[in-house]
Amino acid sequence: MIWNEQFETMPTNELRKFQLQNLKELVLRVYNRVPFYKEQMDKKGIKPSDIKSLEDIQKLPFITKTDMRDVYPYGLLATDMSEIVEIHASSGTTGKPVVDAYTQKDIEIWSEVMARTLSMGDTTKSDIVHNAYGYGLFTGGFGVHYGARKIGATVIPISGGNTKRQLSVMKDFGSSVLTCTPSYSLYLAEAARELGLDFSKFPIKAGFFGAEPWSENMRKEIESKLHLKAIDIYGLTEIIGPGVAAECECQDMLHIFEDHFYPEIIDPVTGQQLEDGKEGELVFTTLTKEGTPVIRYRTRDITYLNREKCRCGRTSVRMHRIMGRTDDMLIVRGVNLFPSQVEQVLLKIDGVEPHYQILVDRKGALDSLEVRVEMNETLFSDEIRYIENKEKEIEHALKEELLVHSKVKLVEPKSIERSEGKAKRVIDVRNI
Amino acid sequence: MKVQQISIFLENKAGRLASVAKVLRDNKINIRALTVADTSDFGILRMIVNQPEKACEVLKTAGFMVKQNPVIAVQIEDREGLFYDLMSLCDKHNINIEYTYSFVEQTSNKAILFMRFEDTDAAIELFSKNGYKLLRNEEIRKI
Numbered sequence: 001m002i003w004n005e006q007f008e009t010m011p012t013n014e015l016r017k018f019q020l021q022n023l024k025e026l027v028l029r030v031y032n033r034v035p036f037y038k039e040q041m042d043k044k045g046i047k048p049s050d051i052k053s054l055e056d057i058q059k060l061p062f063i064t065k066t067d068m069r070d071v072y073p074y075g076l077l078a079t080d081m082s083e084i085v086e087i088h089a090s091s092g093t094t095g096k097p098v099v100d101a102y103t104q105k106d107i108e109i110w111s112e113v114m115a116r117t118l119s120m121g122d123t124t125k126s127d128i129v130h131n132a133y134g135y136g137l138f139t140g141g142f143g144v145h146y147g148a149r150k151i152g153a154t155v156i157p158i159s160g161g162n163t164k165r166q167l168s169v170m171k172d173f174g175s176s177v178l179t180c181t182p183s184y185s186l187y188l189a190e191a192a193r194e195l196g197l198d199f200s201k202f203p204i205k206a207g208f209f210g211a212e213p214w215s216e217n218m219r220k221e222i223e224s225k226l227h228l229k230a231i232d233i234y235g236l237t238e239i240i241g242p243g244v245a246a247e248c249e250c251q252d253m254l255h256i257f258e259d260h261f262y263p264e265i266i267d268p269v270t271g272q273q274l275e276d277g278k279e280g281e282l283v284f285t286t287l288t289k290e291g292t293p294v295i296r297y298r299t300r301d302i303t304y305l306n307r308e309k310c311r312c313g314r315t316s317v318r319m320h321r322i323m324g325r326t327d328d329m330l331i332v333r334g335v336n337l338f339p340s341q342v343e344q345v346l347l348k349i350d351g352v353e354p355h356y357q358i359l360v361d362r363k364g365a366l367d368s369l370e371v372r373v374e375m376n377e378t379l380f381s382d383e384i385r386y387i388e389n390k391e392k393e394i395e396h397a398l399k400e401e402l403l404v405h406s407k408v409k410l411v412e413p414k415s416i417e418r419s420e421g422k423a424k425r426v427i428d429v430r431n432i
Numbered sequence: 433m434k435v436q437q438i439s440i441f442l443e444n445k446a447g448r449l450a451s452v453a454k455v456l457r458d459n460k461i462n463i464r465a466l467t468v469a470d471t472s473d474f475g476i477l478r479m480i481v482n483q484p485e486k487a488c489e490v491l492k493t494a495g496f497m498v499k500q501n502p503v504i505a506v507q508i509e510d511r512e513g514l515f516y517d518l519m520s521l522c523d524k525h526n527i528n529i530e531y532t533y534s535f536v537e538q539t540s541n542k543a544i545l546f547m548r549f550e551d552t553d554a555a556i557e558l559f560s561k562n563g564y565k566l567l568r569n570e571e572i573r574k575i
Binding site (some may be wrong): 186375376377380382385387388409410411412413414415421 | 437439440441443444448469471473474476495496497499501530548
């Protein structure tokens with residue numbers, strides 16, 4: 001279901017005019033109001049009047065997570081503090097958090113893009129949205145909340161944690177839409193199985209999963225275990241939170257809400273814009289945001305863009321699901337690899353579940369790669385030989401895909417930490 | 433004629449056996465015999481206990497990977513040469529033994545061998561024909 005026909009199906013030339021107008025206004029606004037942007041633009045010798053077309057966006061400097069941390073907490077504020085009605089922030093696990101400050105209009109934009117997102121899985125005002133994203137400084141909980149409220153659906157603001165309670169609420173309250181991280185949805189499925197609950201008897205019809213990378217195989221697993229349609233959603237605190245892009249009912253790449261968030265794909269090394277269809281780093285400019293607008297934010301997420309019209313009728317550009325990160329990319333013995341590749345391989349092997357962790361170490365001058373996979377009913381046998389053969393089978397499949405040898409170690413069930421938010425997939429203990 | 437053995441997957445790291453033992457103690461389960469097969473990364477703890485069903489259930493609840501497998505419990509006199517008799521019988525009839533472990537009953541001067549076969553039924557038939565005493569679950573419980 002299309003939430004906003006006008007913008008979601010807008011003819012491209014009209015959309016471009018709209019984007020350009022907003023880009024010009026944005027650049028002028030931040031140049032005058034945010035010392036950080038003025039300084040950066042002056043350094044490059046760019047004036048707001050130099051932005052005459054959308055292509056001119058390439059003249060503008062990038063902003064990185066490090067830049068944002070340097071101006072923590074309010075350095076990107078483009079309005080008077082009295083206009084700010086809400087603040088969210090990233091977890092700051094790798095440094096100072098990134099702050100997103102919203103004006104009333106920003107909250108309205110957020111509600112709008114999240115209403116579009118939830119409508120993609122046919123959420124209507126009759127639905128009960130079980131929102132297991134965390135409420136707090138994290139953007140997930142409130143983003144879904146605002147979108148569901150905009151639609152007029154019933155929100156259950158259960159937030160993260162307390163899995164048993166999640167399941168009983170889901171069952172008793174008749175939740176029809178689930179929102180959480182993909183790994184948490186599998187955790188819920190596992191817990192339900194242990195408690196003897198049958199997901200096929202729950203009225204859940206759709207799930208909106210994001211905040212961490214996942215794969216097509218993981219989608220299949222989620223859909224079969226939770227009996228729902230699994231929709232991939234994308235967003236980040238630096239831009240607005242969830243609601244930057246989402247899959248429609250076709251589940252064929254994510255529609256970017258480009259009337260608000262202008263995407264580019266760049267070569268992560270040279271910074272040059274790449275043509276459509278080429279894989280590279282995703283960059284966003286917030287065209288309409290007032291509180292903390294960002295210009296050319298380097299997301300470190302790797303994907304490509306597709307401008308072909310989608311079967312659903314929406315005209316917006318689509319991006320492939322996130323294919324990796326420029327920063328969680330591991331280089332092991334000179335070979336580039338992403339945790340998502342390991343996950344793909346594991347899911348293809350019969351009986352293997354995607355509960356894994358990658359340990360990278362360096363012995364002498366040589367990198368070693370260990371993939372820990374949790375033991376389960378199907379893999380376990382009373383015979384050592386059988387287990388060792390399974391380990392070898394997984395090692396072989398990984399070698400085929402990754403082109404680098406890894407040692408597979410089967411570990412005890414649930415011994416790999418399941419964060420109820422993002423799963424920690426890689427432990428790199430190399431001292432380089 | 434089969435006896436239930438429980439097998440538990442354990443990573444090779446400190447404290448794992450103790451945590452299994454704690455679960456058994458807390459649930460008042462008594463161990464009759466046990467053996468550990470290990471590799472550099474993991475081990476399989478195989479046990480004969482007085483209440484295999486309950487042991488399985490409580491260990492699973494505690495998060496362990498557990499399976500039950502049938503083994504044969506052969507009771508023989510505790511005398512030199514009798515183990516050889518049993519082994520050569522299996523050998524002569526091409527009955528393949530996966531593994532075996534044993535304990536000695538102090539009161540009755542008997543030894544009990546727990547044996548796992550590729551083909552359990554063939555082994556049962558062979559032993560019965562040759563007059564060996566095979567113990568049942570109830571008999572193990574009473575030891």
